[in-house]
Amino acid sequence: MKEPKELSVRGLTMRFGGLTAVRDFELELARGELVGLIGPNGAGKTTVFNVVTGVYRPTAGSVSAAGVDITGWRPDRVCRQGIARTFQNIRLMKSLSVLDNVIVGHRLRLKSSLPAAILRTPGYVKEEQSMARECLELLDALGLVRYANAPAGGLPYGEQRRVEVARALATRPRVLLLDEPAAGMNPSESMALCQFIQRVRSDFDLTVLLIEHDMSVVMGICERITVLDHGETIASGEPADIQANQRVIEAYLGVGFKNVAAH
Amino acid sequence: MLGVYNPARARLKLLLTFGGLAVLAAAIWWGNANLSSYNLRILNLAGINAILAVSMNLIFGFTGLFSLGHAGFMAVGAYTCALLTLPVATKDSIFLLAPLAWPFSVITLPPIAAVVCAGATAGLMAYLTGFPVLRLRGDYLGIATLGFAEIIRVVANNIPSITNGALGLKGIPSFASNLWWTWGCVGITVFVISRLVNSVYGRSLLAVREDEVAAEIMGVNRTYHKTVAYVIGSFFAGVGGALMGSLVTTIDPKTFGFTLTFNILIIVVAGGLGSITGSVLTSVIYTVLLEALRPIEASWRIGPLRVPEIPGLRMVVFSLVLLVIILFYQRGLFGGREFSWDRVLDWIDRRRSRKQGVRA
Numbered sequence: 001m002k003e004p005k006e007l008s009v010r011g012l013t014m015r016f017g018g019l020t021a022v023r024d025f026e027l028e029l030a031r032g033e034l035v036g037l038i039g040p041n042g043a044g045k046t047t048v049f050n051v052v053t054g055v056y057r058p059t060a061g062s063v064s065a066a067g068v069d070i071t072g073w074r075p076d077r078v079c080r081q082g083i084a085r086t087f088q089n090i091r092l093m094k095s096l097s098v099l100d101n102v103i104v105g106h107r108l109r110l111k112s113s114l115p116a117a118i119l120r121t122p123g124y125v126k127e128e129q130s131m132a133r134e135c136l137e138l139l140d141a142l143g144l145v146r147y148a149n150a151p152a153g154g155l156p157y158g159e160q161r162r163v164e165v166a167r168a169l170a171t172r173p174r175v176l177l178l179d180e181p182a183a184g185m186n187p188s189e190s191m192a193l194c195q196f197i198q199r200v201r202s203d204f205d206l207t208v209l210l211i212e213h214d215m216s217v218v219m220g221i222c223e224r225i226t227v228l229d230h231g232e233t234i235a236s237g238e239p240a241d242i243q244a245n246q247r248v249i250e251a252y253l254g255v256g257f258k259n260v261a262a263h
Numbered sequence: 264m265l266g267v268y269n270p271a272r273a274r275l276k277l278l279l280t281f282g283g284l285a286v287l288a289a290a291i292w293w294g295n296a297n298l299s300s301y302n303l304r305i306l307n308l309a310g311i312n313a314i315l316a317v318s319m320n321l322i323f324g325f326t327g328l329f330s331l332g333h334a335g336f337m338a339v340g341a342y343t344c345a346l347l348t349l350p351v352a353t354k355d356s357i358f359l360l361a362p363l364a365w366p367f368s369v370i371t372l373p374p375i376a377a378v379v380c381a382g383a384t385a386g387l388m389a390y391l392t393g394f395p396v397l398r399l400r401g402d403y404l405g406i407a408t409l410g411f412a413e414i415i416r417v418v419a420n421n422i423p424s425i426t427n428g429a430l431g432l433k434g435i436p437s438f439a440s441n442l443w444w445t446w447g448c449v450g451i452t453v454f455v456i457s458r459l460v461n462s463v464y465g466r467s468l469l470a471v472r473e474d475e476v477a478a479e480i481m482g483v484n485r486t487y488h489k490t491v492a493y494v495i496g497s498f499f500a501g502v503g504g505a506l507m508g509s510l511v512t513t514i515d516p517k518t519f520g521f522t523l524t525f526n527i528l529i530i531v532v533a534g535g536l537g538s539i540t541g542s543v544l545t546s547v548i549y550t551v552l553l554e555a556l557r558p559i560e561a562s563w564r565i566g567p568l569r570v571p572e573i574p575g576l577r578m579v580v581f582s583l584v585l586l587v588i589i590l591f592y593q594r595g596l597f598g599g600r601e602f603s604w605d606r607v608l609d610w611i612d613r614r615r616s617r618k619q620g621v622r623a
């Protein structure tokens with residue numbers, strides 16, 4: 001039998017009142033893939049993420065992860081099913097330290113009960129220690145360990161984005177959803193980010209879905225791309241085909257897609 | 264902060280903690296024996312306020328639930344404890360409107376059991392009301408919990424067979440006029456709540472406060488965590504209410520009005536949201552100052568001039584003090600910081616190395 005897809009979205013429609021943000025969206029991610037989701041502002045990209053992670057319940061359609069139907073599940077249960085994400089506008093717990101942020105992500109594997117935590121039983125203390133150690137190792141692997149005790153809100157913007165990735169990775173996901181990780185970065189920072197994403201994917205054995213406006217990032221690292229415009233899927237395929245696709249070019253007219261594509 | 268473990272320092276801290284507790288115990292022992300009953304009463308009240316403030320801080324400061332139901336849970340605790348500790352003979356003599364309902368009419372429990380029951384009843388009440396109420400956010404939660412506290416008062420007024428209605432309960436055994444009782448409960452409250460907020464569960468409470476959507480997407484079950492904070496906080500509000508009832512020995516529905524919640528809120532905000540140390544110290548300062556300022560409400564003379572008595576002037580003064588604190592220390596006197604031996608030891612280390620640096 002075929003291995004189920006890591007993530008599969010079928011016939012997804014999301015309406016807000018009279019506005020259809022996403023219509024009949026389809027997506028399948030096989031294990032280890034790195035797929036891009038692009039489209040002009042307001043196309044519905046973030047909405048797809050919000051539905052997949054359980055922030056919104058879809059108007060129609062279904063989402064399943066590794067063969068389990070997770071449509072309409074609560075976000076924390078979706079997370080336990082192996083789906084983690086970052087946010088377009090960084091959403092760290094600003095006054096908590098970087099380490100604590102990561103520990104919150106790691107938290108879902110805590111086995112000790114609440115009374116054990118309050119009484120600090122030996123079992124709990126051991127779990128807490130190993131949790132802190134694992135989180136520090138994770139920060140070390142991502143080059144963030146020097147910020148471990150700093151409040152997350154005080155870090156430079158680019159580093160905050162990495163901490164968000166670290167926090168997502170601490171949940172040990174199978175699928176990682178990244179919402180415009182390169183937003184606000186200059187070209188050399190974007191380059192570094194591309195390498196970072198690829199490294200993380202192979203080191204952590206992940207499947208990645210990436211929303212990005214920066215075409216050089218998307219075209220450079222994605223193996224497949226799906227293009228949304230006004231909630232409709234207007235194209236889907238390999239980067240070269242997408243670059244040549246007439247509807248995509250039209251949708252991006254005025255955003256300078258041709259110029260980017262011509263690079 | 265969860266972090267790396269240093270065994271030598273851990274041993275030293277344990278020693279200091281025991282030393283500190285021994286000093287406190289000696290102070291309580293001395294105070295019980297030597298202080299006037301007036302001064303004892305103030306210190307007992309300070310302890311009770313500390314219990315209430317720390318428990319409200321868990322709900323509002325650490326978890327970010329703007330709940331205004333504290334007085335309601337205190338009432339539940341106070342009535343439960345009073346009904347369980349009053350001697351049967353006293354109960355017979357005060358329930359004039361309607362006979363007291365079974366089983367309260369026949370049982371009398373020792374204070375410890377009664378206080379635990381008081382906390383548990385308040386906690387259960389929080390659990391039941393939390394289910395619908397904790398879905399609300401911000402101001403809506405405040406209004407709903409405030410309404411809940413008022414409902415408790417109205418109910419207390421209207422079930423004479425349990426609460427004795429507007430007449431209230433009199434002659435409640437006054438075990439809480441002993442410093443061991445009040446400050447022992449402060450110790451337990453601080454122990455449980457500080458252990459909770461410093462655990463991994465506590466990190467999740469803070470995460471819910473900072474950004475509940477992001478926390479949930481990181482796998483934190485937000486309803487569970489909010490409920491935990493609300494129930495544990497209300498448990499200790501019930502304990503505080505029980506002790507308050509025992510200290511004043513007379514309670515009726517009017518005892519537990521919104522002003523009570525408001526006073527605790529002042530303490531929590533002035534001491535610093537998310538600082539247990541701040542809540543405890545501010546409770547003591549607040550309670551003592553409130554007594555010390557009592558004379559300003561009386562009428563006094565300046566030379567030939569006679570100032571009439573002004574009831575409520577103390578609250579005006581406190582509101583002004585709170586304003587000044589908020590202006591100068593936005594995050595309260597302690598701004599989310601805590602006392603810890605690590606802080607003290609680090610400070611001593613720094614001073615020592617600075618001195619040596621100067622000498623070299």
Ligand SMILES: Nc1ncnc2c1ncn2[C@@H]1O[C@H](COP(=O)(O)OP(=O)(O)OP(=O)(O)O)[C@@H](O)[C@H]1O
Pocket residue numbers: 016019021039040041042043044045046047048088
């Ligand atoms: N909670 C909501 N309520 C109402 N409308 C919404 C909501 N969330 C999104 N929308 C609308 O849905 C449409 C798609 O928004 P979405 O955020 O998914 O776009 P996007 O592709 O991520 O755009 P951007 O590139 O600007 O991030 C927009 O018109 C937006 O206003």
Ligand SMILES: [Mg+2]
Pocket residue numbers: 045046047088
């Ligand atoms: Mg978006």
